[in-house]
Amino acid sequence: MSLFEIIKPAAAMVTQPVPMDPYASAVLNRILGLPRNAPVMECTLTGPVLKANQNILIALAAPEGHLGLPVWESIPVPAGETVDLRRLGGTSRIYFAVRSDGDEPSRFRLRTESLIRIKTKPDVPLSWADAEIQLTDQTFRILPASDRRGIRCQGAQKIKGGREIAPEPMTYGAIQLPPSGDPVIVGPDGPVTGGYRRVATVAFSGLRRLAWLMPGEQVRFTKITPEAALNHVACLEEALARDLMPC
């Protein structure tokens, strides 16, 4: 018997080999005592209603204060009870992981502190930017046409210098500039090669910020050095190893 059944499905729910937030899955799995790379569910704009088939533990990742449920900690759900994740309350995406709770509920009741949680809305860090292109001196709006393939940004000022190029490799976090002057951040389901000029790359530690961007949200980019980018990753790794506390 599976751990839970889905009573009301979500429009966009996937188990992704490449989560938009590479840390959400690691933290949820850590909270539940599961292997780091165990699959988690990623839902966009709305989530499902689940019913526990046995005693389970569920952990949710979302910015705080949106869901009306505790986030970044394990929640015991007794057999037969439901969890309603339909109302994301103004966040774009949630992640959840589930494990069996056996006969002794709440064995893995852990929560995470500080660093790994999303508390503020920091700038998106760029660990490389083409010197000819000015991306950091204005605010961009996230357009509704954004999805896991690409996050479309629009600034008040169009950026000059965008053009078509012979196709070159792209990766999650690459920023392309088409001739329109509105940058596009390549998402985890984006093409492996792209035909617009590559003008910047989001630092690895900034990818998690991209996962929580809402259409209409304002965002700024900030330039950081590759050394700083690697330090952020080291800090996140350290926090992941250390920063989990018993409730």
Place this chain on the structure above:
Amino acid sequence: MKQEITAMKIQWLSERELRILMPPDALTPGLRRKISQSDGPSGSIVTQGAHAVHFLWDPRTQPLLKDPTSLQRKTEAWIEALVVDSPKKIEAETNASSKFTVPVRYGCDPLMTHDLERLARLNRCTLEEIVRRHQATTWFVAFSGFQPGFAYLEPMPGSPAIDAPRHETPRAKVPAGSVALGGSYCGIYPQEGPGGWNLIGETSLSFLDPATGTGIWQTGDLVEFV
């Protein structure tokens, strides 16, 4: 050969990604195939583009990123070894390749006729001549991208040239199975979607493996159109 290697341009595109821009014509079918079949240096994911090869590391698990100079040196050595090791003659390069023969219905709808006429005008020749050159060219799978299962086909050296600049405004919908020319490349759209290339014909062959969502061809494979 030494000259070729020193002509490579190397650039970090972030704390985790290195781009090696290859000299013109260095990315032969044989070298592309070798690159696609080799494990990346120091655990990197390797992706090929038109003129460049990119190496992507996971900064959570690759401590060598803190010493980019040494990682760069290892990567250069990796690609130099493949350059030295790849066959020098076209015939030898393509010995290991599969060859696909793709039947095409040329100009079978008004969009295709429109684009064939555009290419004839740009190349100062007849519509039939565009078709003849397309069929007289042996193409090879250079790299993939754009859509799942889409291969960029490059003409083998010595093939008749077709100049095929992309449309300034891409079409919103190009039917699956469309055979198209863009720049110096040829491609077959695996699925319906937007596209800015010149449509010249259609094929009923599908090169998308539904089980994996990727193309059934390998880098370096040969393609001829009939």
